[in-house]
Amino acid sequence: MTKLITVLNGPNLNLLGQREPEKYGSKTLVDVEVEVTTLASELGLKVLFQQSNFEGGLVEMIHAARETSAGIIINPAAYSHTSVAVLDALNTYDGAVVEVHISNIHKREEFRHHSFVSARADGVIAGCGTQGYSLALRHIATLV
Ligand code: DQA
Secondary structure (H helix, E strand, C coil): CCEEEEEEECCCHHHCCCCCHHHHCCCCHHHHHHHHHHHHHHHCEEEEEEECCCHHHHHHHHHHHHHHCCEEEEECHHHHHCCHHHHHHHHCCCCEEEEEECCCHHHCCHHHCCCHHHHCCCEEEECCCCHHHHHHHHHHHHHC
16 A cells, blocks of 8 residues: 655645745745655655644644554744644654654754654654655655
8 A cells, every 4th residue: 555654744734935035935835745745756755744833733633643554754833942832742642753843943043953753763854945845755765
């Protein structure tokens, strides 16, 4: 059976393309979804692409992935830097986890340098722009 990868996006990423394009680029989240979905079919995978502006929404999407998905690619956005709840949810998940940041969080304000999610991630991609999602998919394909 084709393996499913859940791709989760946190708060404000619904505004990708409009939001601070000098940091996050001009592609929309739908553009990224199309790219990742096309690559997934080349790699023999399926993707479920989701976004929530709510911490609890992300927690529930991670719980759902426990039943459905061989891997999770997650850009937790601002919750990377604050959310023990998202980390705890990921710690209930047995599959592969790759964390993505569009910008290089280590080159930005100090409060962005720490991500709670990185303690669970099998890989972390930061600063490669929206291309980071495709890089994450290629990597997770080797793990699942
Ligand atoms: C981000 C970086 C975070 O610090 C920020 O809060 C975001 C996006 C990124 O993709 O570069 O919303 O996760």
